[in-house]
Amino acid sequence: MKVVKMKAMDEQNVEQEQLEQEHETDKKSGYIQIKKFHFILILFFLVLLSTGITGFALSFGDEKVITVGTDRKEFDKLYTAYDTLKNEYFEELDQKKLINGAIDGMVKALDDPYTDYMSLEEAAQFHSSIDSSFQGIGAEIQEKDGHIMIVSPIKGSPAEKAGLKPNDIIAMVDGKSLQGMTSTEAVAIIRGKKGTKVELTIHRSGTDAPVVVPIIRDNIPIETVYGEMAGEGIAKVQITSFSKNTPKELTEKLNELQKQGMKGLVLDLRHNPGGLLDEAISISSLFVPKGKLILKVEDRNGKTKEYPSLNDGNPDFPLVVLIDKGSASASEILAGAVSESAGVKLVGETSFGKGTVQTAKDFPDKSNIKFTTAKWLTPNGNWIHKKGIKPDFEVPLPDYATLPMINPDKELKISSSSTEVEIAQKMLKAIGYDPGRVDGFFDEKTQEVVSSFQTANNLPADGVLKGESTIKLMEKIRELMETNDTQLQKAIEVLSEQMK
Template sequence: MASIIGTALVTYGLTHEISLSGSLHSSTMAAAPDGAGADRLKPEELDKINAVLGLIETKYYKDVDRDEIIDGAVKGMMSALEDPYSVYMEKDVAQHFSESVEGSFTGIGAEVTMDSGNVVIVSPIKSSPAEKAGLLAKDIVLSVNGKKLSGLDLNEAVSLIRGPKGTKAKLLIKRTGHAEPLELDLIRDDIDVETVFAKKRDDGVGVIEIRQFSLNTADRFAEELAKLEQQGISGLVIDVRNNPGGILPVVIKVAENFVPKGKTIVQVEDRGGNREKTLSGGQDGKSYPIAVLMNKGSASASEILAGALHEEADAILVGETSYGKGTVQVSYNKALGDGSLIKMTIAKWLTPNGEWIHQKGIEPDVKAPAPALYSAARLSVTKPLVADSIGDQVRSLQTILKGLGYDPKRDDGYYSTSTVQAVKQFQSHAGLPADGKVDAKTANALEQAAMQWLKQETNDSQLQQAVEAVKGEGRK
């Protein structure tokens, strides 16, 4: 569920994951209140709350649902922390969270968080409806199927994003660099529960992609790593692009494959400034070079892995600056007694060298921006785009055309003569009437061509640079 609530991995409706991916998620444990004390309500505080509840139940102009009032009070306590990763989940939301932690869920496949009152995408999950539709990290979700999210808490927003498999979610997105909001149409689906994918390339370099850190990820990673090593690899690329994070013990177990025994994997600092180091229980480091491939959608546990391998296993970091989530959450699922739970930030995490990457991210050693086509907003054509049109849709069109090899000579959002010519060239090659206008058929053909282009590994320049970095280290 790491995708929805705390960073709430938006997998909720987005994908649900709330404590897993977007938060670091240490473990699910019961709170242990220890009698009366500073952590209990004082008599006068309890009297105040009971007085308000009594007034609502006896004086409010219409009947109210007592459970909703109590839930609202708990939500208010959590929102007062002003921490997007500390949230209250009602029973049904908590159930979705549990499913997500186990690695199975239905939704659009994206992690979300609440930031300054906005529902913000942390990361779309690979091959999910969110990624296919073009959602990007840092996108702000303004509305879902025409319903505005402004003023809602994360649970309420997620309930709008969620929905049965096969249903449509029309998202209105605010994206940096675009003057006008973007409309993206997604079809909710089952999200692939497999989190680890591996292969040996023809050049001898192994690649392991980790899509999130769920309960079985460490075991699956160990299995795939062993297979690659048995085949004999000259180097390894660990791909955590758009990995929103996951469970802390899981990422530690993955890191132990590379961080030598006794070396630090991560440090956790409580509110008193006390630090606890987690030391690797692994064996010797690997003899082959390693690169971690990341982007701005790599968050939380992905950043822990990148920091640990960089500082203690000599791994090269390739790609883009990571998301920047440096806090640890714990889910308390028994303390409330009714199936609901609290996910709360309880500490900071720091890299082995003591760096706190929160809201800063981790800088790569080798900067490798994604091709522009990866970040192009998908076309949503309600009426044909024609010569002399102006706007973000035209700019997206120009980005897609250029990425596919039909250079419109400009990317400023003006439908120029050169843009018309580029559209005609594409239409001719696609077997469409070459009129230079982008109607629904041409837009769909462009989208399909873009998706096919993105699937070709040879077009993945970030991966190619990671492979080259590994090869370069291997020659030293």
């Protein structure tokens, strides 16, 4: 395998129409050094996002808001509405609040979940994500059809440990409805200090009733690359997001695994909500021959700019990539690039489907607007937006992998009848404690198997599911999912055939 080293250069933000790409390769002792782009296009992320921010040449002074650009007739109605409210409303108005509301309304009129106006407080949270270090539950979310939907939980985060899944709908936070909120507004409510508790009311497709999920906020993991040998010369590497340090983390991990005898690689992009465009291109370049396309970016006028691989060779090991419905944006760029430009096989589920590019700009008062500037296409010119990328081998996970979580604070005992009891019965059956029924009624047989489960796990055998017993049951399901990962097993099978 050729050892690859990525070297970051200073990044500069320029206007979209001026974006130019510079490549520089320098072979030294088996290393390839790659200069980063002198621009940055931002793919939308609420949880893991690092970006440079430039400023709009706008003014928010008390007088300028009304007088600047008054010669533009399209703003006459806006100014009239503002002056009418300011002069005739029965109470004194907060001028800044009115202006912020006007901008927010203009942005919402676009009906684009990736375009958003952020107040000073919301923008501060946005900037806090730049270093990929913050406190919260650790889940990428987006607004869809008036609801707040989880794109993907982050590996090792409280959200993942609580059992949150892609496409889960967060209906309420601590009893407050999120209906009609933007994703930025929802993040401001969900995020909080380490050690504090938040309760999410979750709706999951295929279940009748919502489930309240208590989560203790924590520091969100900064590490984005995890890897290990899976036997027979096959390594598995998972990328959880595309942040500034991801190329360096990945090359270091590949070097480490190469020393351990790696002859083939399964690259796991499941539950990866994406990240920075230039990092996606840098990483894709490790697996796509030089000159082959990584992606195309198409602007509002239909003008397309192509971005070829930065590398000058192929890795000398076969590759298979895992994707699922939580693989979004930058993950899809990588999956599309290796599939169409390097013939790499994809295994898993159809990906999320985010095919647009965002940038963000600060106002002088440090509030912020993030907006869509272009759409990106795969090397073959496919726009995967709202469609996703279909894998070569479509493999579902076992049914128990999609079971909702259970609120540990809720007591499930003899004669209980609820959706939570049904979920618990299915979990018990999956790990080998068959309750005889999975219809949601907690009978004597269910009590018996709960007691057996508690005894086997050194818990008080009272036959009641609550607290530690519920948490342990969900832990066992997660462990079962890891040992019976049907998608990973298929990827290894496909890779083994290539290695023969």
